[in-house]
Amino acid sequence: MDLLEHQGKKLFSEAGLPVLPSVVARTPAEARRAAEQLGPRVCVKAQAKTGGRGKAGGIRVCGSAAEVEAAATDILAMTIRGHAVEALLVERAVDIAREMYLAITVSREVRSPLLIFSREGGVDIEELAKRAPEALLRRPIDPLLGLLEYQVRDVVDAAAFGPDDPGGTGAGKGLAAVCRALWRLYRDRDATLVEVNPLVLTSGGELVCLDSKVTVDENAFFRHLDMALPAPEDRREAKARAAGLAFVPLDGDIGVIGNGAGLVMSTIDQIATAGGSAADFCDIGGGARSEVAQAALEAMFAGPPVAAVLVNIFGGITRCEDVARGLVEAITAAGVDAPVVVRLDGNAAEEGHAVLEAADLPNVTVALDPDEAVRLVVDIARRRRAAAAAAEAAVAAPAEGEGV
Amino acid sequence: MAILIDNASRVLVQGITGREGAFHTGRMLAAGTNVVAGVTPGHTGETIEGVPVFDSVHEALAHIRADVAVIFVPAPRARDALFEAADAGIKLIVCITEGIPVRDMAEVMAHLPRRGTRLIGPNCPGLITPARCSAGIMPSEIFMPGAAGVVSRSGTLTYEVVHELTQAGIGQSTAVGMGGDAVHGIGFIECLTLFEADRETEGVALIGEIGGDDEERAAQFIHDHMTKPVVAYVAGHSAPPGRRMGHAGAIVEGTSGTAATKAAALQEAGIPVAGSPSELARLLGEAIKRRRTT
Numbered sequence: 001m002d003l004l005e006h007q008g009k010k011l012f013s014e015a016g017l018p019v020l021p022s023v024v025a026r027t028p029a030e031a032r033r034a035a036e037q038l039g040p041r042v043c044v045k046a047q048a049k050t051g052g053r054g055k056a057g058g059i060r061v062c063g064s065a066a067e068v069e070a071a072a073t074d075i076l077a078m079t080i081r082g083h084a085v086e087a088l089l090v091e092r093a094v095d096i097a098r099e100m101y102l103a104i105t106v107s108r109e110v111r112s113p114l115l116i117f118s119r120e121g122g123v124d125i126e127e128l129a130k131r132a133p134e135a136l137l138r139r140p141i142d143p144l145l146g147l148l149e150y151q152v153r154d155v156v157d158a159a160a161f162g163p164d165d166p167g168g169t170g171a172g173k174g175l176a177a178v179c180r181a182l183w184r185l186y187r188d189r190d191a192t193l194v195e196v197n198p199l200v201l202t203s204g205g206e207l208v209c210l211d212s213k214v215t216v217d218e219n220a221f222f223r224h225l226d227m228a229l230p231a232p233e234d235r236r237e238a239k240a241r242a243a244g245l246a247f248v249p250l251d252g253d254i255g256v257i258g259n260g261a262g263l264v265m266s267t268i269d270q271i272a273t274a275g276g277s278a279a280d281f282c283d284i285g286g287g288a289r290s291e292v293a294q295a296a297l298e299a300m301f302a303g304p305p306v307a308a309v310l311v312n313i314f315g316g317i318t319r320c321e322d323v324a325r326g327l328v329e330a331i332t333a334a335g336v337d338a339p340v341v342v343r344l345d346g347n348a349a350e351e352g353h354a355v356l357e358a359a360d361l362p363n364v365t366v367a368l369d370p371d372e373a374v375r376l377v378v379d380i381a382r383r384r385r386a387a388a389a390a391a392e393a394a395v396a397a398p399a400e401g402e403g404v
Numbered sequence: 405m406a407i408l409i410d411n412a413s414r415v416l417v418q419g420i421t422g423r424e425g426a427f428h429t430g431r432m433l434a435a436g437t438n439v440v441a442g443v444t445p446g447h448t449g450e451t452i453e454g455v456p457v458f459d460s461v462h463e464a465l466a467h468i469r470a471d472v473a474v475i476f477v478p479a480p481r482a483r484d485a486l487f488e489a490a491d492a493g494i495k496l497i498v499c500i501t502e503g504i505p506v507r508d509m510a511e512v513m514a515h516l517p518r519r520g521t522r523l524i525g526p527n528c529p530g531l532i533t534p535a536r537c538s539a540g541i542m543p544s545e546i547f548m549p550g551a552a553g554v555v556s557r558s559g560t561l562t563y564e565v566v567h568e569l570t571q572a573g574i575g576q577s578t579a580v581g582m583g584g585d586a587v588h589g590i591g592f593i594e595c596l597t598l599f600e601a602d603r604e605t606e607g608v609a610l611i612g613e614i615g616g617d618d619e620e621r622a623a624q625f626i627h628d629h630m631t632k633p634v635v636a637y638v639a640g641h642s643a644p645p646g647r648r649m650g651h652a653g654a655i656v657e658g659t660s661g662t663a664a665t666k667a668a669a670l671q672e673a674g675i676p677v678a679g680s681p682s683e684l685a686r687l688l689g690e691a692i693k694r695r696r697t698t
Contacts, residue, residue: 106506106510106586106587108586108587108616108617108618108653109616109617111509111510111513111514111587112510112513112514113510142514143507143510143511143514144511144514144515187507190505190506190507192506192586217505217506217507219479219503219504219505219506219652220505220506220507220508222479222480223480223505246648246649246650248644248647248648248649250642250644258560259560260558260559260560260561260563260650261558261560261584261613261649261650261651261654262556262557262558262559262560262561262562262584262611262613262639262651263558263560263561263564264649264650265558265613265614265639265640265642265643265649265650265654266561266564266637266639266680266681268642268643269639269640269641269642269663270679270680271642272641272642273679278642281643281649281650283650314560314563314564314567315543316529316541316542316543316546316559316560316563317541317543345567346543346546346563346567347543347545369682370564370680370681370682371680371682
């Protein structure tokens, strides 16, 4: 789970990392009050779970309370890279002498935490890695040994503070302390990313974490009881999660239910290849029983209407018969009239087919293999879309005539 | 002898008294597996499906020889179970458990090499050498002994491909489910190395998905080191960036880890990439036949 800047900074502050005094504001009036308390010069920052806030105009330095109120009004109305601005962080402004980059993330390749430092900060780090890979210092951290002192020294050496820097070479001590505190935070909070970009040296010779980007591991929430996933905005996702299902909303109009993450991803891909578009990713998991299949279908119909549904089950441990029973119950109970294409194979597939046959639901079509199932559902969805468009045109046509 | 497990393998089940552990112990036995012991703290003296249960792995090994541990222990205690098995001298651990924190897995992966222990998983269906040994939860009914090696990040896609292979009369040497987590044990390259050296295996199906760069590195390895035919499939072409697609490790981060870059890397290395699981099975069957006739 990605944290917002102000949530990350709260963890930073608890871990002893240097952050500037700041206040979270949700209205322009709150932002103004915060500025009066922190000012005169403050920075108003959009709180949204995305990078590129500065480029999008979501970060503004202001010199007066009136300016803050105006900036807050603008920024709160913004959507940055598809993310609505959830709140503002009003933070005391500082004079920056140098900007650096410091992060710890998990490396899948070396299967351990990786510390990354660059003298050059405040830039897009992926771009920097391409442009000047030698500018990045990388040190894998043994998770059983932790961050070692020589690695901290490597970072301080790479920073190369000199007599021209504010605070002189003394800034090195501050940087060493920041490295150690950041590692403790990463480990103790089960983070998978802690990023400070930029880590700044102020003209007063102080080190400050000007931004924070923290991702915490949802699988570790059992030992961080203060952490919880925010309720999903999408109603389908919320319903599915309550039933313990993995659900990702997508933009298309073909509902997809399957068992196993790989199988569902593959089904969605094949729908796209065949010219259709999936409305969701819904994995009912291995060993899925009839209630789960029912919950999946209910979650899907809690969202925007779908043109058709594809249920793709390969029964390993899952018994297709159980899934079929769940589907029949859900379709009957909810009075679902959208066409449903069902493909059952593997464990108890014949029994599953018998259940569907006995129920004799007019909107259910059984497909015998996955390729046929995809072809069928894409074709049905296309015809339903065309029919809906024709109906709309028929309604719109007379209205157009009247208008002339 | 297939890879990693065969009929000489002696399996110990950690978390054997739990619902999943007990259920799958029965299924492993039915698949012909030599399940010799189970472990659940506080349950020594009990039996599950006729298998004796002990309090600890050390205690079990004092009575019975075992060389493979299959772990069904819940996520909060899985790290400890992994350390316990490795420290007791088990050389192959299969961890089925889903939802283990990344920090725990990083610690485990830092420790296992010191014990010379190999890990399959976590968050995986395990592995199977058909008709000889099943260490995990794969449905043995759809498998049949033969020449096709399968290595995969996805359980159900493995079943899908294996089912097609079996129906086409192509048996499998060993199928390995590596699991869907970001930090995991065995990888494509390790499995491919074993398949290349295995006399029974004549070709390999590789099933990848979005996230990380395991497929890209495997592509290079296959190009440089494999003489046996390898065919591939990658799931997740339509996955939106930044969203976890079911598996913890199945996530497109920025522009890296996409299905398109993986498929391209495999194709550039000369590896046929299928458009669907059924096409993958077909391609592998053809590749094995070609290899036999030339």
